[in-house]
Amino acid sequence: MTEPGLRERKKQRTRDALTEAAYVLFDRKGFEATTIDEIADAVEVSPRTFLRYFNSKEDVALTSANQQLTAMIENLAARPSDESVLTALRRSVVEVLEACETGRDGFDRDRYQRTRTLLARTPTLLAASLEQSAIRLDEVATLIGQRMGVDHTVDRRPYLVAAVALNAVQTGLNAWRAHHPAALASETVGELFDLLGEGIDYPAAVPPVSDDEPG
CATH class of the missing domain: 1.10.357.10 (Tetracycline Repressor, domain 2)
Structure with a gap:
């Protein structure tokens, strides 16, 4: 597999992980009470990394x-x-x-x-x-x-x-x-x-x- 292909797969895995983490938190705490920092922390990435994939928590939801x-x-x-x-x-x-x-x-x-x-x-x-x-x-x-x-x-x-x-x-x-x-x-x-x-x-x-x- 080419290097660009590997990068895209990694990006997709990160995106999927952030989405799943967000939904777990939404289920547990509710949408309004969940923060971007909490979603990022659940996947062990920075809030800045989250914002490279989604513009807001509304976007991920x-x-x-x-x-x-x-x-x-x-x-x-x-x-x-x-x-x-x-x-x-x-x-x-x-x-x-x-x-x-x-x-x-x-x-x-x-x-x-x-x-x-x-x-x-x-x-x-x-x-x-x-x-x-x-x-x-x-x-x-x-x-x-x-x-x-x-x-x-x-x-x-x-x-x-x-x-x-x-x-x-x-x-x-x-x-x-x-x-x-x-x-x-x-x-x-x-x-x-x-x-x-x-x-x-x-x-x-x-x-x-x-x-x-x-x-």
Whole structure:
């Protein structure tokens, strides 16, 4: 093996060790109470070394979530070109979530579950996760525009759909799981996309009062 290859493997081992140490501390102390110094000390490296791998403890906590998002974007780019926008989005997201839930395709099932628990318990981290998703909005909008055959910098629709896919569906999932913690994310997200496909302009439960009716 070449020297650059050995260096990269060592870097990856250090990165993995820091991530695992962080999650052990998050489980034991909670995210807010854990410090970068404690994470670095658990792996016997300096805080300066930690910052060569991660920008913050939020960054290390969201490693799994960011891997999922990257996989979803790559999956969307690889979907058949004749699929509609929502169909392609639904399948790309659900397939990645199913892989996370079952530990397929290189995903760590335990790390995925721990990340979900951590996000549910830490509102500030959940907000950071949504913010990081928003940063990649342009990538998704570009792919959607290509699928639609439009320029996403001119047509507003790709950005609207991307925002719904990255933010609204994720927010809806988190809200639903607060009441149904055992629900599988892949199934819930699939149902949310199905509802979007059917349209969300639902009629009011109480019909409007006719002008002809007595007040």
